[in-house]
Amino acid sequence: MQSKIVIVGGGAGGLELACKLGRKLGRENVMLVDSRLYHVWKPSLHEVAAGTLDIHQEGLSYQMLAHDRGFTFVYGAMTALDAAARRLTVAAVGAADGEEVIPERSIGYESLVIAVGSTSNYFGVPGARENTISLNATEDAERFRLRLLRLLTQVELDKEKSGAGVTSAGAGARTGLDIVIIGGGATGVELAAELREASGVYAAYGFNRLQVQRDVRITLIEGAPRILAPLPERVSGAALRLLEQRAIKVVTDCRVSSIDRHHVSDSQGNVYPSDLCVWAAGIRAPEFLGSLGLPTTRGGQLDVDAHLRVKGVAGVYALGDCAACFDGDGKPVPPRAQAAHQQADYLLTTFMNMASGHAPQKKPYVYRDYGSLVSIGHQTTVGSLMGSLRGASWFVEGFMARIMYLSLHLLHHKAVLGPVRTGVMATARFLIRRTTPLVKLH
Incomplete structure (x- = not known):
């Protein structure tokens, strides 16, 4: 197999680059390699985790996009x-029963773009890898x-037994559900808010004995003095108020020191009950990059370098979270979707x-920070928008901020689907939500 331009990684930046190049250069010159069959915009994974977004409706097939774009x-x-x-080299693909479906392949290229994103950094915390779930991909x-x-089903059943006078539930019966989220960045904050909103919806869909705020206890742990530490204090304060x-x-x-199946412990000796820990x-960058013989x-x-070329290796480029890129001031470009979008362009x-x-x-690549928006459930969003003057920013909150946040997702779809299909898809999903549950129940 051979292609002029091979892109490895179908995340936000890699997929946008493949679609835009494919429309201009054609399938014989542009190839996308990915270990999954469909694409879901990573900033929406907290909605998938909470059940408010169905991956089978949201996912975009790479094979479909390859055909169309x-x-x-x-x-x-x-x-x-x-x-x-x-x-x-691309690994063989096997079925669930272990049978090989697609053999290992070798692909030649003139230019290679590595855009494989990032994975979790556990910082050596005992039990973190084994006893938590990280939202790195749709399967997570x-x-x-x-x-x-x-x-939630077990909590409901235990409450039903208790209410009916059944004593077999005993001391082991669930009096509720404890969810601990470690990390007060955008992912942690958005997931906490989405879970609170979703738990109320679950209660309306058959979990009749569930008293949401009492029975679904959510704790957000952050090591810095405030949540959303990279963002302005006003944004952090507004998010804290909305979460509380x-x-x-x-x-x-709070510094987490260890995690087991049912508890999270911190360096001060505090213990937080945990049935479900995120x-x-x-x-950090995926570990396999260190085995490729490239400088890391x-x-x-x-x-x-400043042109997104891997240093000292001809024909190899990198973008997104897996690339150590620095702006004109020598500061690292943050791992954000807007950075990957700009690098793809x-x-x-x-x-x-x-x-x-x-x-x-x-001209070298220059990162432009247009601000950050953080979703606090489906009703409101907080964030800051960067102005044209260096260092100037505007605080935004509420309905208009929510509209801006939703528009970011649509802009990504526009880049890979085009404006007409994005409009049709957005309308179709709006109509589908009128006839389906607000959360995925199976």
Whole structure:
């Protein structure tokens, strides 16, 4: 197999780049490699975990997008790279019963873009990897949702036994459900708010004995002095107020020391009961990048120059969370969807220049921070918008902020589907939600 441009990773940046290049250069010149068959916008995984978003309705098939947007899709995980020969290896794909469906493949390229995103950084906390769920991918979010549904069902059944005078429930009966979220960044805050809202919806769909604020106890733990530490204090304060209004316990300046199946312990000796624990306290580049023979930083990210080229390796580029990219002030570009979107557009210009016989861009990539928005349930959003003056920002909250937040998702869909299909899809999903449960119940 051979392609002029091979993109590994179908996240926000990688998929947008593949779709835009495919429309211009065609499937014989553009190839996307991913270990999954469909794409879900990563910032919406907290909604999948809470059950308020159905991945089977939200997911976009890579094969469909390849057909419609003019690129070639290869299913499988990248496992090895021969940079000198400009060839990469894609692992075999097997069925659930272990039978091999697609054999291992070797793919040649002229230009390679690595956009494999990030995974959780557990910082060596004992029990964190084994006893928490991290929302790195759709299967993680779906695993959380199914476990949440099972635990809520058990709480309901125990309450039914207790209410009927059945004593067999005894001391082991559930008096409620304790959810602990470790990490007070955007993912942790959005998940806490979404779970509180979703638990009320679950109560309306047959969990009749569930008293939401009493029986579903949510604790958000953050190591910094405040949640949403990278954002302005006013945004952090507004988010804290909205979480507390929803009876979500927020603990700051808290260093988690260990995690077991039913408890989270901190460095001060405090213990937090936990039936379901989410790790959202940090990210790092996927470990396999260190085995490719490419230069990496201490955090495992690919070391790239100002033009997003992997240093010292001809024809290899990187974008998104897996790339150690720095702005003009020497500060690392934050791992945000807007950064991946901008980098995809930068490389689009680079490759189009090369395809037309011109030199790549002379101007380096420059990150532009347009602000951040954090969803607090389906009714409100808080955040800050960056102005044209350096350092200037505006605080936004409420309905208009919520509309802006939703528009970010639509802009991503517009980049991969085009404006007409995005409009049709948005209308269809609005109508479908009028005839389906507000949460996924199975």
